[in-house]
Amino acid sequence: MSKYMIRHDPQRCISCKACEVHCQVKNRTAPGVKPGALITVGPDRLPDKVQVTSAFRPCFHCEKPWCVAACPTGAMVKREEDGLVHVVRALCVGCRACVGACPWKVPQWDESTGKVVKCDGCLDRVEEGLHPACVAGCTTHALSFFRPNENVRKVRSLYAKSLLVKKNEG
Amino acid sequence: MPAKTVYSVCGMCPVRCPIEVDVENEQCRFIQGNRQVPSIRGALCTRGAAGIPFLRDDERPQFPMLRKGERGEGRWQRVSWEDALAHAAEKIAAVRSQHGGRSLLWSDTGGPFSDLRQAFVRALGSPNYFSEESVYGVNRQHAALSLFGFTDDRLVLDLKHAAEVVLQARNLFESVHISQANDLLDGLENGGRLTVIDVRATVTSGKADRFFLIRPGTDYALNMAVIHTLLKHKLYDAAYTERWIADLDELSRMAGVFTPEVAEAETGIKAADIEALARDLAKAAPKVVWHPGWRTSRYTDSFFVCRTAFIINVLLGAVGAKGGLPLAVRPEDVSQKGLNRFTDLFPPVTDQRADGVGWKYPAFEGGPGLLHQAFSAMQNGEPYPVKALVTYQQDPLAEFPDPERLVALFAGLEFLLCVTSTWSETAWHADLVLPVSAYLERESILAQLDGIKPAFLLRRRCVAPRFETRADWEIVGGLARRLGLQPLAFSAAEDIWKQQLEGTGVRLQDFGGKGMVELTGTPQYGRLTEGFRFPTDSGKVEMVSFRWRRQGLPSLGPYAAKSSPVPGGFRLTLGGCGLHGGGHTVNNPLLNKQMPENVLWMNQAAAARLGIADGETVAVSAQDRTGRIKARLSEFIHPEAVFMVPGFGRTLPVESRAHGRGLAANRLMPGGLDLWDPTGGGVALQEHFITVRKL
Numbered sequence: 068m069s070k071y072m073i074r075h076d077p078q079r080c081i082s083c084k085a086c087e088v089h090c091q092v093k094n095r096t097a098p099g100v101k102p103g104a105l106i107t108v109g110p111d112r113l114p115d116k117v118q119v120t121s122a123f124r125p126c127f128h129c130e131k132p133w134c135v136a137a138c139p140t141g142a143m144v145k146r147e148e149d150g151l152v153h154v155v156r157a158l159c160v161g162c163r164a165c166v167g168a169c170p171w172k173v174p175q176w177d178e179s180t181g182k183v184v185k186c187d188g189c190l191d192r193v194e195e196g197l198h199p200a201c202v203a204g205c206t207t208h209a210l211s212f213f214r215p216n217e218n219v220r221k222v223r224s225l226y227a228k229s230l231l232v233k234k235n236e237g
Numbered sequence: 238m239p240a241k242t243v244y245s246v247c248g249m250c251p252v253r254c255p256i257e258v259d260v261e262n263e264q265c266r267f268i269q270g271n272r273q274v275p276s277i278r279g280a281l282c283t284r285g286a287a288g289i290p291f292l293r294d295d296e297r298p299q300f301p302m303l304r305k306g307e308r309g310e311g312r313w314q315r316v317s318w319e320d321a322l323a324h325a326a327e328k329i330a331a332v333r334s335q336h337g338g339r340s341l342l343w344s345d346t347g348g349p350f351s352d353l354r355q356a357f358v359r360a361l362g363s364p365n366y367f368s369e370e371s372v373y374g375v376n377r378q379h380a381a382l383s384l385f386g387f388t389d390d391r392l393v394l395d396l397k398h399a400a401e402v403v404l405q406a407r408n409l410f411e412s413v414h415i416s417q418a419n420d421l422l423d424g425l426e427n428g429g430r431l432t433v434i435d436v437r438a439t440v441t442s443g444k445a446d447r448f449f450l451i452r453p454g455t456d457y458a459l460n461m462a463v464i465h466t467l468l469k470h471k472l473y474d475a476a477y478t479e480r481w482i483a484d485l486d487e488l489s490r491m492a493g494v495f496t497p498e499v500a501e502a503e504t505g506i507k508a509a510d511i512e513a514l515a516r517d518l519a520k521a522a523p524k525v526v527w528h529p530g531w532r533t534s535r536y537t538d539s540f541f542v543c544r545t546a547f548i549i550n551v552l553l554g555a556v557g558a559k560g561g562l563p564l565a566v567r568p569e570d571v572s573q574k575g576l577n578r579f580t581d582l583f584p585p586v587t588d589q590r591a592d593g594v595g596w597k598y599p600a601f602e603g604g605p606g607l608l609h610q611a612f613s614a615m616q617n618g619e620p621y622p623v624k625a626l627v628t629y630q631q632d633p634l635a636e637f638p639d640p641e642r643l644v645a646l647f648a649g650l651e652f653l654l655c656v657t658s659t660w661s662e663t664a665w666h667a668d669l670v671l672p673v674s675a676y677l678e679r680e681s682i683l684a685q686l687d688g689i690k691p692a693f694l695l696r697r698r699c700v701a702p703r704f705e706t707r708a709d710w711e712i713v714g715g716l717a718r719r720l721g722l723q724p725l726a727f728s729a730a731e732d733i734w735k736q737q738l739e740g741t742g743v744r745l746q747d748f749g750g751k752g753m754v755e756l757t758g759t760p761q762y763g764r765l766t767e768g769f770r771f772p773t774d775s776g777k778v779e780m781v782s783f784r785w786r787r788q789g790l791p792s793l794g795p796y797a798a799k800s801s802p803v804p805g806g807f808r809l810t811l812g813g814c815g816l817h818g819g820g821h822t823v824n825n826p827l828l829n830k831q832m833p834e835n836v837l838w839m840n841q842a843a844a845a846r847l848g849i850a851d852g853e854t855v856a857v858s859a860q861d862r863t864g865r866i867k868a869r870l871s872e873f874i875h876p877e878a879v880f881m882v883p884g885f886g887r888t889l890p891v892e893s894r895a896h897g898r899g900l901a902a903n904r905l906m907p908g909g910l911d912l913w914d915p916t917g918g919g920v921a922l923q924e925h926f927i928t929v930r931k932l
Binding site (some may be wrong): 078079081082083084085087088089091092093098099109111112115116118119120138200204205206207208 | 268269270279280281282283285286287288289318410411413415418419423426438439440442443444448589625815816826827828829830833871872875880
């Protein structure tokens with residue numbers, strides 16, 4: 068896993084696909100190539116309501132990525148400092164071994180360039196202290212991005228504070 | 238060169254959200270919502286995200302084009318801006334001198350950037366300025382006007398603090414308004430409750446605590462039953478209604494017959510559920526928002542639907558309340574001066590409007606106008622000939638019903654000018670196309686936004702135009718110069734902005750690192766203070782509008798039962814989605830890839846009776862109009878309804894991606910220009926029935 072986390076909150080998600088389009092725009096992909104994908108089902112009947120639900124599927128940046136192991140040219144790399152898995156374009160020969168190897172079919176084949184495009188966690192934006200494009204532009208803040216320990220600290224402190232407030236109010 | 242951030246305003250839909258754009262080497266790299274605006278916090282919807290692909294797309298008008306062949310034939314001659322503006326000015330001047338200024342009709346987007354264009358129309362001596370609300374929101378605006386004496390832009394929907402929200406035919410989470418959607422989600426996270434009333438299940442209804450799948454066209458009966466319940470059980474805010482409502486007795490009389498049981502028979506919604514809704518709303522009062530609708534040109538009684546929605550808000554004391562519908566705060570409310578208006582530079586035009594607003598229809602307001610009522614003047618010369626039509630970023634042939642008829646009416650025009658940044662059905666029929674730069678390539682005049690925090694908003698150019706396109710102020714300025722209207726003949730955007738800001742105490746440099754200037758530090762929720770008077774005859778909220786009565790119109794009519802379709806027939810219903818809301822996005826490279834064509838939503842059981850399977854292409858017809866479209870079956874759409882996203886079925890070969898994909902809903906509305914709500918003025922887009930047949 069990378070050091071970072073993208074969290075998807077289905078309660079806030081409106082299945083609008085802005086995440087996909089922000090990603091495509093930032094990464095200048097061909098229209099059919101989606102490094103991050105929002106999968107939507109519905110409207111379906113749940114026990115208490117009729118609902119449209121979605122799941123966001125960027126790259127998991129696996130601990131032992133199948134795609135890296137499968138790549139014959141060393142183009143698919145897991146970055147040491149933060150674990151983001153990305154394609155070194157100059158080395159990609161377009162063999163698509165990674166596409167076959169990935170259990171979740173995250174790497175995308177770009178016909179127009181003959182190379183693979185893959186969610187790299189927007190590593191250039193992350194280096195600048197920004198959030199990945201999908202998170203930055205998400206219409207309803209259903210996606211959130213966490214850096215190492217940042218979230219843990221935040222949640223721990225919020226929880227502790229809420230206990231203190233209750234105690235004081237009580 | 239390092240990236241810079243340009244603060245500007247989105248232009249992909251009428252909401253116009255504040256954005257920030259990363260620009261590097263004269264290229265837009267990334268675009269998101271303005272992170273400094275609390276209700277947006279960086280968010281930008283799917284259409285907004287596709288602004289850069291729109292900018293990079295070559296399939297938009299790139300230079301001025303003069304028609305060579307017949308109208309609609311698609312043969313064009315490239316002309317210089319000098320020649321194009323000279324030609325347009327000459328045509329306008331000729332029409333004006335022969336038929337008078339009033340014979341020019343201007344169809345505009347309206348909205349906060351329209352003042353300069355409105356001023357131009359006024360300066361030409363024409364009363365015939367129309368905004369796109371003419372086809373979307375006119376019933377809602379008139380409903381507010383008839384009750385409050387002002388249109389609903391004076392009210393804010395405080396979805397963030399509301400305890401109960403009702404969305405009626407307002408698919409907020411698909412036809413997205415970013416700040417409203419986030420406010421509502423924030424409110425729901427904080428314990429707010431949502432009721433959705435629609436003819437089909439949507440993303441929005443999926444977020445609801447309560448979903449009423451209503452029989453199409455019966456919303457008025459439902460709303461009256463809610464009013465009936467509030468009155469009968471004295472659930473309304475008595476002190477508030479006593480102080481602010483005129484003719485409550487008359488409302489009681491009208492609502493008397495609408496028991497929840499009567500409404501159940503019409504709407505299909507259980508009487509007990511209607512009553513429970515009314516009781517829950519009363520418990521939450523005044524923190525209630527019953528949304529008055531966005532697209533309200535639906536039925537011949539949509540005015541009554543919008544009006545009763547507002548009345549429910551009023552009965553619960555929500556108008557003027559935080560968590561309800563507080564009054565929008567204007568600059569003058571916080572002792573500041575608003576922007577100077579270019580329209581104030583010219584005297585109002587006293588000629589009668591071609592649509593009858595203000596004389597034939599004295600209750601109605603000229604703001605949006607009734608474009609569908611003005612079109613006929615092109616052909617029959619009543620009340621006087623309309624000889625020139627200018628559309629600004631508007632596409633009447635894609636937005637109004639019955640484009641075949643409209644094309645025939647265009648025959649009476651001596652000049653049809655399209656000022657547009659995208660190709661459109663109307664542009665294809667124009668005599669001259671003047672291309673507007675993409676919004677990322679142009680500045681606009683400053684906008685003033687009234688609301689919880691009144692603000693001035695600046696749309697800056699992010700990059701230079703890719704093609705020979707111009708900003709609207711340059712086009713208006715170029716025409717004004719040639720027509721001798723010097724006060725509008727600006728040659729620099731800064732000069733416009735400075736003139737707008739003069740005397741406001743705000744300087745151009747104040748927009749610096751945010752792109753907007755807020756006129757108050759803290760949010761202000763406009764209340765009904767002791768001395769407040771509604772600008773109606775009575776000074777109160779009028780259940781029976783004096784203004785409407787003077788026109789001989791009912792303020793609340795008896796409910797006219799809606800007819801059900803014949804077997805094999807369905808009522809055609811419409812709505813936007815997250816990707817497309819009209820024709821101008823359907824050829825966008827990324828949005829088109831997401832959704833290249835529309836589908837026909839049908840009830841599963843109703844489709845099964847016709848032997849139609851999910852995904853199957855079906856034949857549809859309305860009188861002599863026919864088409865083919867893929868069926869999308871759902872258990873959760875009312876069996877009397879079919880649903881389509883409008884704007885598809887494009888006929889222009891220059892839009893390679895959208896050409897011939899999907900079906901244009903407005904083509905299935907023969908005679909639709911004459912089918913409208915006589916009390917609210919809006920066209921009735923959902924009073925059309927279509928037949929669906931298995932192929």
